[in-house]
Amino acid sequence: MGSTEMKVVGFTFIRNAIRYDYPIVEAIRSILPLCEEVVVAVGASEDETLALIKGIDSEKIRILPTIWDDRLREGGRVLAEETNKAFAALPEDADWCVYIQGDEVLHEDGLPAIRQAMQRYRQDTKTEGLLLKYRHFYGSYDYIGDSRQWYRREVRVVRRHSDIQSYRDAQGFRRNDQKLRVRLVDAYIHHYGWVKHPRHQQLKQQSFNKLWHSDDWVARHVAPVDEFDYSQIDTLQSFTGTHPEVIRPRIEKMNWQFSFDPTQQRLGWKEKISRWLEQKTGYRIGEYRNYILLT
Numbered sequence: 001m002g003s004t005e006m007k008v009v010g011f012t013f014i015r016n017a018i019r020y021d022y023p024i025v026e027a028i029r030s031i032l033p034l035c036e037e038v039v040v041a042v043g044a045s046e047d048e049t050l051a052l053i054k055g056i057d058s059e060k061i062r063i064l065p066t067i068w069d070d071r072l073r074e075g076g077r078v079l080a081e082e083t084n085k086a087f088a089a090l091p092e093d094a095d096w097c098v099y100i101q102g103d104e105v106l107h108e109d110g111l112p113a114i115r116q117a118m119q120r121y122r123q124d125t126k127t128e129g130l131l132l133k134y135r136h137f138y139g140s141y142d143y144i145g146d147s148r149q150w151y152r153r154e155v156r157v158v159r160r161h162s163d164i165q166s167y168r169d170a171q172g173f174r175r176n177d178q179k180l181r182v183r184l185v186d187a188y189i190h191h192y193g194w195v196k197h198p199r200h201q202q203l204k205q206q207s208f209n210k211l212w213h214s215d216d217w218v219a220r221h222v223a224p225v226d227e228f229d230y231s232q233i234d235t236l237q238s239f240t241g242t243h244p245e246v247i248r249p250r251i252e253k254m255n256w257q258f259s260f261d262p263t264q265q266r267l268g269w270k271e272k273i274s275r276w277l278e279q280k281t282g283y284r285i286g287e288y289r290n291y292i293l294l295t
Contacts (some may be wrong), residue, residue, distance in 0.1 A: 007091070007096075008034050008094065008098060009037045010038035011087055012027060012039075012040055012041070012086060014041070015049060018048055020204045021200040022102040023102070026105050026244070027104055028040065028061065029056065030105045030247075035060060037060050039089045040064065041085045044066070062089075068082060076169025076211045077168070078211055080168060080170045087164070087166065097157065099155075106132075107243075108244055118157070128161070128180040129155045129180045129182040129183075129291070132157070132187050134154060134190075135191065136150040136191045139230040139233070139258035141192075141254065143262075144237055144239045145194075151287075155182055156189060158173050163175050174290075179292050181294050198227035198229070205222050235266065
């Protein structure tokens with residue numbers, strides 16, 4: 001870390017990207033400008049995911065073939081294990097490691113702020129990671145979730161410490177089972193996990209829930225239908241900003257319809273009070289934070 005050149009690398013994991021319509025190519029491309037190398041753990045798939053990743057036109061990408069342990073069905077643990085495989089394959093002399101998941105895309109507007117934070121805190125050993133902001137899209141690319149069920153921030157840049165591990169279902173990280181000390185950066189991750197054709201979304205629900213639950217649980221809780229019903233959401237707001245440049249071609253090819261009236265919210269009184277307080281103060285009651293925010 002004493003050298004003049006800062007080394008930044010990236011990592012992610014994926015399996016069955018085509019079958020479940022993951023924007024993994026866009027995810028990887030969105031972090032390439034930050035990184036001199038990106039390790040992609042590609043799980044053995046039932047489709048052409050490996051060819052898809054190999055088709056990305058960049059010499060920065062290094063593919064790590066993996067086999068998922070589908071016996072790890074408690075709390076989505078297999079997702080953390082795959083994240084750890086990619087992280088362990090990163091060069092040990094990296095200053096920062098940028099993490100992205102297969103349904104996330106980093107907005108290019110935030111790249112300068114991330115670079116600046118990396119430089120500013122490079123020698124600050126108490127800063128173990130960088131916290132990014134989130135927009136969660138639902139149903140289509142025109143609506144974002146605005147209830148408390150959607151997390152507002154998550155750690156997506158970490159130090160290259162061998163004792164840092166992916167936590168639980170790979171949402172965040174821990175160091176020696178302790179929360180990371182992080183700095184908030186004004187940069188956005190767009191989460192598109194709930195934006196895909198209803199048929200693909202239903203397939204994902206049937207498969208993805210098996211990473212957390214038994215076959216019996218999935219049979220009882222996931223409806224045996226061909227297409228996912230997006231209409232059951234409680235509240236959304238219209239999105240009036242811009243999407244990352246790398247995902248705009250995908251947006252133009254959207255081949256299903258979804259509409260929602262943001263004025264028709266289905267909220268209980270506790271949610272209404274919490275929303276009012278957050279709008280007034282910026283504080284979210286009971287917010288889950290898998291990190292320690294440094295100021």
